[in-house]
Amino acid sequence: MTPPDYEYLRKLLKDQSGLDLSADKQYLIESRLLPLARKAGVPGISELVQKLKSGAAALAAQVVEAMTTNETFFFRDKIPFDHFREVIMPELLRARAGRKSIRIWCAAGSTGQEPYSLAMCLKEMGAALNGWRVEILATDLSQEVLEKSRAGIYSQFEVQRGLAIQMLVKYFKQIGELWQINPDIRAMVQHRQLNLLHDFSGLGVFDVIFCRNVLIYFDQETKMTIFNRLAKAVEADGFLVLGAAETVVGLTDAFKPFPERRGLYRPNEQRAGFAKFRPLEAAAPKFSAIAGL
The missing domain is CATH 3.40.50.150 (Vaccinia Virus protein VP39)
Known part of the structure; x- marks a missing residue:
């Protein structure tokens, strides 16, 4: 993943979900989006970004879902x-x-x-x-x-x-x-x-x-x-x-x-x-x- 790819994804996530990733979270992007890239039929993050830039709205929604933290459990924190x-x-x-x-x-x-x-x-x-x-x-x-x-x-x-x-x-x-x-x-x-x-x-x-x-x-x-x-x-x-x-x-x-x-x-x-x-x-x-x- 190139620095421009990462910056594109950071902006996309902030604009669509409010998620504000710091500059050192490339590993998080890769761990969560590589499975999505393969599912979308592309080999890596850079190719995924290219598909996003082409206007794939449904794919953008999937990216946001993949990156949104859903950690929760019953009576969390009591x-x-x-x-x-x-x-x-x-x-x-x-x-x-x-x-x-x-x-x-x-x-x-x-x-x-x-x-x-x-x-x-x-x-x-x-x-x-x-x-x-x-x-x-x-x-x-x-x-x-x-x-x-x-x-x-x-x-x-x-x-x-x-x-x-x-x-x-x-x-x-x-x-x-x-x-x-x-x-x-x-x-x-x-x-x-x-x-x-x-x-x-x-x-x-x-x-x-x-x-x-x-x-x-x-x-x-x-x-x-x-x-x-x-x-x-x-x-x-x-x-x-x-x-x-x-x-x-x-x-x-x-x-x-x-x-x-x-x-x-x-x-x-x-x-x-x-x-x-x-x-x-x-x-x-x-x-x-x-x-x-």
């Missing part, structure tokens, strides 16, 4: 789910008692482990959510990982990562050597393909946004832009959950850290112009129906 159970849901149950509805967005939901972990947390709350309407929206740039998320089928290795055996037995059914999450849990999660670089105002406004371990791959300017757009997508008293290596500090004043809760943020009361609550086109059924309560 702390955000502690926040969800101990802080977020108790506060929202009080604050939303009048309307009995909660909207949750998992941005970059990948193959579904995060949104399904949240769904299991909600299921564990039992009668406390009886009669409530709870929506979980999972979005991702990759259509391939969204299809896996919709199916909810995981290998033995995948269910062993972060998932307690009690939860596995309770919420999954074994199919040969694979495990499929139960239909009532799958029904709690809606899926949409979405690029965070594009306008997402049409999704409406959420009470909770999980946007973990994706912005670390973006440059500072892109992070600032997305944070400010996320601020318009969360309710005034809602929550933003970031990954352990991510922060809003020094990037935006639209959010402020939640005291003594690492990775948890709330909108800054001093900012103005909150959007009004607006659900998805297809309204979710009440939680009692989708959770089997």
Whole structure:
């Protein structure tokens, strides 16, 4: 791979996905794109670049998918789910008692482990959510990982990562050597393909946004832009959950850290112009129906 080829791919990835590769990541490009080059019928990266330059849009989408990191597992990092159970849901149950509805967005939901972990947390709350309407929206740039998320089928290795055996037995059914999450849990999660670089105002406004371990791959300017757009997508008293290596500090004043809760943020009361609550086109059924309560 020549330096011009690498620079072309760096620009393509940044423009289409926000992924900001440093100058020393040629090895990463080669390890992930060589299999794609062979699949496309060309011997190497330089020939793949030539095909991309000829206007192969479908191939460009495959390049982005191959380079996008989809590392995830159930209840990843544990702390955000502690926040969800101990802080977020108790506060929202009080604050939303009048309307009995909660909207949750998992941005970059990948193959579904995060949104399904949240769904299991909600299921564990039992009668406390009886009669409530709870929506979980999972979005991702990759259509391939969204299809896996919709199916909810995981290998033995995948269910062993972060998932307690009690939860596995309770919420999954074994199919040969694979495990499929139960239909009532799958029904709690809606899926949409979405690029965070594009306008997402049409999704409406959420009470909770999980946007973990994706912005670390973006440059500072892109992070600032997305944070400010996320601020318009969360309710005034809602929550933003970031990954352990991510922060809003020094990037935006639209959010402020939640005291003594690492990775948890709330909108800054001093900012103005909150959007009004607006659900998805297809309204979710009440939680009692989708959770089997």
